[in-house]
Amino acid sequence: MSEDKHSKTEQPTARRLDEAKKKGNIPRSAEMTTTITLFTAIVTLYSSGGFMFSTLKNMSRDILSNIGTYEVTSAGAYSLMLKQFLILLIVLGPFVLIVMLAGIVSSISQGGLIFSTEKLAFDLTKLNPLNGMKKLLNKESAFQVLKSFVKIAIVGYVAYRILQQEVNDVIYLVERDIQGIVEFVSHLSYKIVLHTCGVMLILAVVDLAFVRWRFIENLKMTKQEVKDEHRHAEGDPQVKGKIKQMQFEQARRRMSKIIPTADVVITNPTHYAxxxxxDRETMAAPVVIAKGIDFLAQKIKEMAREHKVMLVENRPLARELYATVKEGEPIPESLYAAVAEVLAYVYSIRGKV
Structure with a gap:
């Protein structure tokens, strides 16, 4: 039975979020990136505009004042162009670099640095004009258009209100010189842009919150999907049970071959075995050939009894051997004395028998 959108009430799991990131699906707000980039450009231009303007003015003055001294040759033209290019690079380079860094940092701060090749993969369906029309005529496109109109309306209203406040000063521009007019226009432009950026920043924050909310909503899961996800992550209980059973059978068959060759089984007496x-001729020290706790320990003791292998209770030694020695490894020197005492006891009993 198909599940509708209303049945997806569960928050996305970490695995679902990771899969979305691998596909390049990150909740980024284009409005936030654009606003921060624009605001950075305006602040940088305002703080360094005087230097940029004076440098460009001096460059133009230098060209015009020395226009008669330039050699009208390809080498002279190349030298002049290279000189002016370097000046422009010094003037505009830092500005362009700062604006680019602002855009990059703004984008990365919203979702990290994610590189996904999935969106770059060649897909013939992307060349289908019908699919392109569907993307232009869907709900998402209509929402983006509506959002753009709302933003333009709000920003336009703010700009209109600022112009309305300054309209009385426009009348007195006829009494000012060119420098006064330029200063007034610059002041008015900066005021409009600054207030506009403030409004756009508020809209960008709202848009970012909405984008993140919609991102989570689109990734929400049904209760069954969450169960399947956990089952996939932790493993199907039935499959895990069968694997454990197979592992136990393998261990039991292995122990049924090696337990009869043991000299002694040291017990806890209930939890460890x-x-x-x-073998004095082939071994430098006693070797742990099998060990187990709880259920497996009981099986080891049962096999030992079946094959007449002596059980010796020594709780501290059993715990120490289980914790420090792996199967197939010899015991450490620190346990030589304790194990030798147990083996001597076993050998003495066997000698009596």
């Missing part, structure tokens, strides 16, 4: 084997 460690089977030891020692």
């Amino acid at each position: 460690i089977a030891l084997k020692y």
Whole structure:
């Protein structure tokens, strides 16, 4: 049975979020990036505009004052163009670099640096004009158009209100010189742009919150999807049970071959069981050939009884052997004395028998 959107009430899991990031699906607000970039450009231009303007003015003055001294040759033209290009690079380079960095940092801060090749993969369906028309005529496109109109209306209203406040001063421009007119226009432009950026920043914050909310909403899951996700992450209980059963059977078959060769099984007596084997001719020290706790320990003891292998209770030694020695490894020197005492006891009993 198909599940509608209303049945997706569960928050997306970490795995679902990671898959979305790998596909390049990141909740980024284009409005936020654009606004921060524009605001950075305006602040940079305002703070360094005087230097840029004076440098360009001096460059133009230098060209015009020395116009008669330039050689009208390809080498002279090349030298002049190179000189002016370097000046423009010094003047505009830092400005362009700062604006570019602002855009990059704004984009990365919203979702990190994610590089996905999936969106770059070649897909013939992307060349289908019908698919392109569907993208232009869907709800998402209509919403983006509506959002743009609302933003333009709000920003336009703010600009209109500022112009309305300054309209009385426009009348007195006829009494000012060119420098006064330029200063007034610059002041008015900066005021409009600054207030506009403030409004756009507020709209960008709202848009970012909406984008993140919609991102989570689109990734929400049904209760069954969450269960399937956990089952996939942790493993199907039935499959895990079968694997454990197979592992136990393999361990049981292996122990059924090696337990009969043990010299002694040291117990806790209920929770731990460690089977030891020692051959003076081939081994430098006793070796732990099998060990187990709880259920597996009971099985080791059962096999030991079946094959007449002696069980010796020594709780501290059993715990120490289980914790420090792996199966197939010899015991450490620190346990030589304790194990030797156990083996001596076993050998003495066997000697009596």
